[in-house]
Amino acid sequence: MKLKSAAFAVLLATSALTSAAAIAQTPLPLEADPLDDRSARRVERMEKVVRELRSIVFQGRDTGKPVVVQPAETEAMIQTMATRVTDLEESLTRLNSQNETLGFDLTQAKREASDAKAQVAALTERLNAMEQKLAAATVAPAMAEPGEPGGLPMATDADPEAAFQSARQLLLNGDYDGAERAFAGFVEQHGDSPKGAEGRYWLAETLYVRQAYADAAGAYIGAIRGWPKTAWAPDAVVKLARSLAAMNRAADACKTLDELPKRYPNASAAVKSRAATTRTQAKCA
Template identity: 65%
Template structure:
């Protein structure tokens, strides 16, 4: 069958359908609204078919069938519904993320409060302990007093031994005074640098770090090659750390490594921990 014959057949069928659709119904059997709408849709389809047939016959080009207006609206509504569903899905995801972050924030806040409460309790305990120590100190005012030291001997060797015995006996106050007197009385003696070292020890053990640092500096002036010099250098660095002069502490530790490469193992191990405390590079 040729294209022309097929188009004529379609035209004939559409004309017959229009004729049937336009035939008036008997008055005795009126159509309800639903039937009338069906007839209207049929008439619309017939008109579209006739348009298609004449379009193909007149132009000889492929026929393009345009969707009915209702179908286009349905497609548009479906697209809008799909967009709304995607938006709702995205909002649900964002809501879940927000809830998760809020839960994390609440948990972190609870942890911070717990830590703050623990620190507050520790602070109260420390304050109570400090107050107890103050009360005990007030009740025994002479508990930390040292008896007056004996008069220093005239002989430098005897004076040095007397000061050293006070230190070894734990009488740091009188040992400090004895070594200080020795340094004053015998500034040029061969053992005066060592006396300065022990003077620094009496001060360091009582946390008088500024005075201790001064004594250690006097002891290691000239970097003497003695058994006590590496320890004096280390104690100088530790005094600097206590005084929050970490840069000076790091420089002193560098000099310790440079000047005393064969320092005892206990000195090198303590120097490593001091370097960590000072955060040396």
């Protein structure tokens, strides 16, 4: 009953508004008030309201349910959407600016890393060259002929055993320079003697102490050629592996260590411990 009354009231209001709209649309004399345009706009709004009311009435009549009228906020919604779009555009602009800054920083970091890498390579090359010069300067006096200007004395004993013991005593006395020269002379003159391999081993020891790893590795290889069954041979294998690892030849060092248990299964616990440490340092599998 209330719905019918409301519908009837809406129809009356619609009729009244329609009549007012018809009257407002009736042509007026040319002398009409200047506010006619505004009145016309008001009539248009009234007509829009009438159409909405009619729609509401018909909806209520057809469904028999209360009609909830939602206020028209189209313009406000459009304005809100426009504001959000503007905010998103500003955010996107800021993000683009930040991305450009990050890209520049990344490029700069890559360039600096490349420069640093080049500097490290150059320094490494210079260091290798200096090491080679130092090794040459160290070996040259030892290999000079006795009596030559600047030449250092070498073991010249005709008796290989005496020459070996003389060089060994220098080593025991801590005279590594003298021991190196003496053992180099011994290997030069008596390398084929029964003490030749051991002489190479002790020469390698003096070179290893002086961190001349390349020369030491060559001497160790000469010492263990043929895998001699001597007390010092297992230690020579480990020292060879250490020299190779110090020369950044980890793969060769690991292969050398792999031969230790095969060639010298009865090596001492100390030698095995040093071998295990060397395997760790060389990152052997």
